[in-house]
Amino acid sequence: MSKNVLLLPGDGIGPEIVAQAERVLKLLNEKLNLGLNLDSALVGGAAIDETGVPLPDETLDLARAADAILLGAVGGPKWDELEMSVRPEKGLLGLRSNLELFGNLRPAILYPQLAEASTLKPEVVSGLDILIVRELTGGIYFGQPRGVRQLENGERQGYNTYVYAESEIRRIAKVAFEAAQKRDGKLCSVDKANVLEVTVLWREILDEMAKDYPDVELSHMYVDNAAMQLVRAPKQFDVLVTGNMFGDILSDAAAMLTGSIGMLPSASLDANNKGMYEPCHGSAPDIAGQGIANPLATILSVAMMLRYSLGENKAAGVIEEAVSKVLDQGLRTADIYADGCQKVSTIQMGDAVIAAIDSIVQH
Ligand code: NAD
Numbered sequence: 001m002s003k004n005v006l007l008l009p010g011d012g013i014g015p016e017i018v019a020q021a022e023r024v025l026k027l028l029n030e031k032l033n034l035g036l037n038l039d040s041a042l043v044g045g046a047a048i049d050e051t052g053v054p055l056p057d058e059t060l061d062l063a064r065a066a067d068a069i070l071l072g073a074v075g076g077p078k079w080d081e082l083e084m085s086v087r088p089e090k091g092l093l094g095l096r097s098n099l100e101l102f103g104n105l106r107p108a109i110l111y112p113q114l115a116e117a118s119t120l121k122p123e124v125v126s127g128l129d130i131l132i133v134r135e136l137t138g139g140i141y142f143g144q145p146r147g148v149r150q151l152e153n154g155e156r157q158g159y160n161t162y163v164y165a166e167s168e169i170r171r172i173a174k175v176a177f178e179a180a181q182k183r184d185g186k187l188c189s190v191d192k193a194n195v196l197e198v199t200v201l202w203r204e205i206l207d208e209m210a211k212d213y214p215d216v217e218l219s220h221m222y223v224d225n226a227a228m229q230l231v232r233a234p235k236q237f238d239v240l241v242t243g244n245m246f247g248d249i250l251s252d253a254a255a256m257l258t259g260s261i262g263m264l265p266s267a268s269l270d271a272n273n274k275g276m277y278e279p280c281h282g283s284a285p286d287i288a289g290q291g292i293a294n295p296l297a298t299i300l301s302v303a304m305m306l307r308y309s310l311g312e313n314k315a316a317g318v319i320e321e322a323v324s325k326v327l328d329q330g331l332r333t334a335d336i337y338a339d340g341c342q343k344v345s346t347i348q349m350g351d352a353v354i355a356a357i358d359s360i361v362q363h
Pocket of ligand 1: 261262283287295
């Protein structure tokens with residue numbers, strides 16, 4: 001049965017990097033007969049320019065009908081002055097909430113070839129392989145009430161609400177426990193249970209659920225300590241699970257441990273493993289249009305898509321092998337460049353991955 005993949009290039013470097021990922025997906029579709037139908041649509045600033053809204057109904061309908069979605073990135077200075085409700089980021093948040101993509105998987109893997117690219121000492125990060133599981137559709141980013149109000153003394157007050165229902169905690173914890181089972185069996189839950197009642201409940205539920213996963217060793221850590229430990233000794237972690245805001249921050253910190261945010265894919269899954277896949281980075285307006293963006297995070301997002309939503313493990317493995325191969329060849333985009341390597345453009349990196357896939361599939 002054929003499956004539908006929706007491409008949402010978005011803004012900034014989004015269209016440049018998605019174009020390379022699309023070439024990879026089309027090649028594998030053809031070579032391995034994956035039976036995928038590809039479609040594309042507007043989201044973010046590109047959608048605002050065209051239709052006035054960041055998530056047009058047509059895009060949402062296509063997203064609902066798709067088996068998997070590949071997103072580039074949204075946002076940029078052009079739209080920064082717009083009112084909050086029509087900002088490009090609302091397109092992304094709208095997709096996540098409408099499709100109930102509550103489980104965000106963000107691996108932070110340091111490719112041995114890039115050990116020097118990290119700002120941390122090689123011995124602290126080499127061989128790093130951690131997975132951050134972030135709750136994506138709840139917590140303080142979505143909690144009501146929210147806004148800016150006028151106090152009686154005339155001063156304005158900004159306010160947001162940090163809420164998690166028990167069922168929301170349980171479903172993200174399940175994703176995290178299961179991920180830990182497939183890896184090294186260690187799960188660290190990150191909270192602020194010394195200050196925030198919502199995370200006291202979070203901790204209680206995790207402890208309760210741990211009884212159903214005797215093969216997983218559960219620990220708890222306050223978020224401030226977790227931030228510290230991530231830069232002090234990141235290899236102590238296997239899987240980390242946390243709420244939306246803490247996960248947002250910690251996953252970017254973890255991303256930088258690896259030297260380049262341009263290398264890291266992510267998946268956002270619903271309860272049935274339908275997912276939206278995207279690089280961890282944003283639209284990088286500072287380098288958009290220059291043809292120098294690293295497309296590997298987006299290409300590796302295609303690998304995650306094939307594995308988690310499309311059940312095509314072999315094709316996923318081919319992509320990961322191809323990426324490792326081009327790094328072995330010394331090819332680097334500017335963000336991961338080091339002396340002695342060959343600096344390549346976005347398209348040249350795409351060409352190299354395509355050539356590597358060709359040779360892997362032929363053998
Ligand atoms: P960013 O990730 O876009 O860029 C941070 C830095 O990393 C920049 O110097 C950029 O040039 C570099 N970088 C990022 N991706 C790269 C790649 N593939 N290759 C080479 N270098 C890369 O973060 P930012 O600057 O904070 O945000 C820029 C815009 O992106 C903002 O409008 C923000 O709202 C948006 N954003 C979107 C998403 C998303 O769509 N998921 C996520 C984060 C930020």
